[in-house]
Amino acid sequence: xxxxxxxxxxxxxxxxxxxFFYLMPVMVLMMATMRILGRLGVLRAVALIAAPALxxxxxxxxxxxxxVQILCVSFAAPVSTFRIMDQDVGISDxxxxxxxxxxxxxxxxxxxxxLAAFGLNLPVILGTxxxxxxxxxALTYRIFARHLPDSLEPSAATExxxxxxxxxxxxxxxxxxxxxxxxxxxxxxxxxxxxxxxxTLKAVGAIHLLxxxxxxxxxxxxxxxxxxxxxxxxxxxxxxxxxxATIPMIQDHSMSAADLNRIAGFTINTLxxxxxxxxxxxxxxxxxxxxxxxxxxxxxxxVRGILHLLIF
Numbered sequence: 001x002x003x004x005x006x007x008x009x010x011x012x013x014x015x016x017x018x019x020f021f022y023l024m025p026v027m028v029l030m031m032a033t034m035r036i037l038g039r040l041g042v043l044r045a046v047a048l049i050a051a052p053a054l055x056x057x058x059x060x061x062x063x064x065x066x067x068v069q070i071l072c073v074s075f076a077a078p079v080s081t082f083r084i085m086d087q088d089v090g091i092s093d094x095x096x097x098x099x100x101x102x103x104x105x106x107x108x109x110x111x112x113x114x115l116a117a118f119g120l121n122l123p124v125i126l127g128t129x130x131x132x133x134x135x136x137x138a139l140t141y142r143i144f145a146r147h148l149p150d151s152l153e154p155s156a157a158t159e160x161x162x163x164x165x166x167x168x169x170x171x172x173x174x175x176x177x178x179x180x181x182x183x184x185x186x187x188x189x190x191x192x193x194x195x196x197x198x199x200t201l202k203a204v205g206a207i208h209l210l211x212x213x214x215x216x217x218x219x220x221x222x223x224x225x226x227x228x229x230x231x232x233x234x235x236x237x238x239x240x241x242x243x244x245a246t247i248p249m250i251q252d253h254s255m256s257a258a259d260l261n262r263i264a265g266f267t268i269n270t271l272x273x274x275x276x277x278x279x280x281x282x283x284x285x286x287x288x289x290x291x292x293x294x295x296x297x298x299x300x301x302x303v304r305g306i307l308h309l310l311i312f
Contacts, residue, residue, distance in 0.1 A: 007199045015192030018114075018244055024184040026113040030072055031180030035172045054102075057134050058141025060091045063099035067106060067133065071126060074183055075108035075239060075270045079282045086283025093148040097289040098141035101296035102133035103279065105304065107268040110187065111239040115268075118250045119257020124311060125264055128304045132269075136300030144292035187240050190274075194237055194244035198229060222309045223266075224259045234267040238274030242267055258312060265308030271297045 038044075046068060051061035062085050069077035085091050085099065106129040116122045201210075210232065215225030226249060234242035249255040270279065271294065280287040 003203070007203060008196065011196035011199050012192050014195045014248060015188060015244060018191045018195070018247060019184050019188035022114045022117065022247070024181065027074070027110060027180035027183050028177045029180070030109060030113065031183070032173045032176035034069075034072055035176035035179075036169065039172055054134075054137070057102075057138035058095050058098035059102050059133075059137040060085065060095045060099050062088070062091070063102060063137075066099065066103055067130075070103055070106050070108050070270065071112075071129065072109050074110040075275045076183075076278050077109075078103055079279065082279065082282030082286055086285045092150045093285060093289055094141060094145045094150040096285055097145040097148060097292045098137040098296070100279070100286055100289065100293035101140035101144075101300065102137040104271045104276070104293060104297035105129070105132040105136040105269055105300035107264075108239055108270055108275075110183070111243045111268050115243055115246065115260065115264075118247055119260055120264060120268075121261050121312075124261070124308070125268060128265055128307045129269075131307065132265075132300035132304040134300075135303050136296040139299055140292055140296030144295045145289065148289065148292070190238065190240045191244040194233060194241035195248065197233065197237065197241070198245045198248065201229065223263055224255070226255045227259055227263045230255070230260075230263060230267055235272055238272045239268060239270065240274075261312040262308055263305075265304035265306070266301065269297075269301055269304070271301060 044065075047061060047064040050064045054064055055061070062081055066078035066081040066085075069081060082100075085096060091099075107125050112120060112122060112125050200206075210228045211225040214228045218225060218228065229249070230242055230246045233245040246255065246260060250257065250260065270276070276290065276294070280290055
């Protein structure tokens with residue numbers, strides 16, 4: 001019983017530290033910055049510039065805004081944009097599925113930014129996110145969702161509007177910071193549970209067993225054996241949990257920054273039970289067309305993973 005309590009208390013302490021000392025400063029700053037950029041119309045300008053290029057792979061104009069949200073805020077941030085896309089009859093089902101696939105393939109800021117402090121190569125992870133998103137969107141639009149109806153969509157200028165509302169810059173900063181703080185509060189329980197899972201698996205010898213079973217196969221692909229835990233945690237409990245499991249391993253030197261970068265293409269994305277469950281709540285069409293989007297995203301993630309193995 002004493003061993004169980006020691007594991008529980010140590011996990012709670014580590015999860016709290018990860019949330020409030022690593023995740024919170026990043027999320028507060030990014031949410032405040034996003035609020036200001038939205039008010040100034042910078043995000044709208046970026047979306048308008050990128051929309052024509054994305055249209056070639058079937059991703060609708062609003063998909064650009066969702067991409068900015070996931071890269072700069074969190075995996076749940078695109079939900080608000082997805083709701084608008086779901087209700088916009090001018091965006092076809094086929095384009096909606098392509099935009100969904102692109103987002104599922106991309107790296108979420110709530111994992112990439114904190115991990116950057118532990119050696120994750122941020123420019124590379126952002127670059128492979130965009131490459132993977134384009135691949136996922138194009139394959140979904142051209143192949144996996146080709147049976148869905150397609151139609152003309154409104155211009156990006158009518159879709160994407162700058163953030164409105166009163167308030168000074170200081171009020172915008174405070175509102176964004178408060179929103180970032182609330183995101184961290186919601187993430188802390190997941191982080192605690194993730195660290196608890198890691199510590200429990202270590203205590204019962206499951207990690208050593210997984211490394212023995214999966215290590216040789218992963219080694220042939222250039223993936224280190226200690227990365228097994230990060231991969232398993234990611235596809236069971238989500239990206240935030242993966243971050244919570246990975247940082248302690250880097251801190252105790254059981255995983256290196258190079259190892260983290262090698263697996264990042266496979267593990268830092270929103271295609272997991274948690275991310276998928278959150279994003280499909282955006283609307284009826286997203287839940288209906290999730291399957292073709294997942295198929296496209298899987299190939300996009302495979303492309304990202306291979307790129308990371310080649311680069312690192």
